[in-house]
Amino acid sequence: MNDKQPEVVLNLDHITKSWPDKAEPAIDDLSLTIRRGRIVGLLGPNGAGKTTLLSVLMGLTPADHGTIQLNGQKLDRTRQALRAIAGLVPQHIALYPSLSGRENLAFFAGLLWADAGKRRAMMDQGAQLADLGENLDRPVAHYSGGQKRRLNLAVGLLGEPELLFLDEPTVGIDPQSRNFILERIRQLREERGLTVVYTTHYMEEVEALCDDVAIIDRGRILLHSELATALAEARGVGQMRLRLAGPASASLLAELQAATATLSTADSRQLDLCLKEAGAPLSTLLALIEKDGNRVEDLRYGASLESLFLSLTGRALRD
Structure with missing residues (x-):
C-alpha cells in the first residue's frame, strides 16, 4: 500500500x-x-x-x-x-x-x-x-x-x-x-x-x-x-435484565416504564430495562416489584453495543 x-x-x-x-x-x-x-x-x-x-x-x-x-x-x-x-x-x-x-x-x-x-x-x-x-x-x-x-x-x-x-x-x-x-x-x-x-x-x-x-x-x-469509543459510551447506558418469580402485572409494567428510560419484555417474567443516569435507582425498582407482590429471581446488569443501538434507534419492531 x-x-x-x-x-x-x-x-x-x-x-x-x-x-x-x-x-x-x-x-x-x-x-x-x-x-x-x-x-x-x-x-x-x-x-x-x-x-x-x-x-x-x-x-x-x-x-x-x-x-x-x-x-x-x-x-x-x-x-x-x-x-x-x-x-x-x-x-x-x-x-x-x-x-x-x-x-x-x-x-x-x-x-x-x-x-x-x-x-x-x-x-x-x-x-x-x-x-x-x-x-x-x-x-x-x-x-x-x-x-x-x-x-x-x-x-x-x-x-x-x-x-x-x-x-x-x-x-x-x-x-x-x-x-x-x-x-x-x-x-x-x-x-x-x-x-x-x-x-x-x-x-x-x-x-x-x-x-x-x-x-x-x-x-x-x-x-x-x-x-472502543462507542463501547465506552454504551457503558453510560445501564442495561439490566430481571427474571421475576411470577408474571408481571400490567400495573407493575406501567410503573417500571415510568421510572426507567425504556422497558421491554421477552415474556411475562423477563424484563429488560435500559436505565440512564436520570432514571430511578435500582432500589426504587425493586421496591415497586415487591409492592406488586412479586420478587426478583435473577438480576443481570451490564452494557453492550446492543444497548447503545437500542437507545438510539428505539425498541419498536420494524417490518
Missing part, C-alpha cells in the same frame, strides 16, 4: 436518495468518512438505508444530491473509479445455482480478467478461500447456506478489491460458517490492508470484528466512531 495515499479512502458528503413510492427519503443528508485499512460495521434496523447506501456507493443507483470522494477525488454518478477498486458481496446470493462452484468462479473471473493466467490464479485463490473441497464441482443448488455464503464471498474477491462492501454476509448460516467468514475477513485486512464496510444485524460480529462502527436509522447516521 502506498504510504502517500490519504487516510480517508471514501468521503460521503450530504448524500440524499429518495424512492418515488416512499414518503421519506431512504438516505437523508448523510455524511460519512471511511478510513483506509479499517473494518467499519454499519448497523441499522430493517429499512434504515444500509442496502440503499451500498447501491449508491457502487453506482447501482444514483444519489439525488450530495458528493462522494474517492482518495480525495470527486466521483461521477456512474462511480466507475470506485468500481475499479471495490468489490460487493450482496445480501442475496449472487450465484448461478445450476453451475458448480468451480464454474461460477470461472464465469465471474472471466468477466474481470482478460489474461488467462491471471484468471486461473484468481479462480484458484477463490477456491482456496471458499474451502469447499469436493463440493466445488457440485451444482450450487445442492450447497448448504454456509457453503453458498462462502462462495459468494470468494466471488466478491475475484477482482482483488482494495475496498470491500459486505451486505449481511452471514445471515441465516451455521456458527461454524459464520466464524469461517469472519476469520477470512480479518485475514484479508491483515494481509492485504483491505478496507471493509460490513453491514449486519449481529452486534456480536461488530464487537468481534470491526475497528469503527456507524449506526444508521431512517437514512441518517446517528453515531459514527471508533468501536
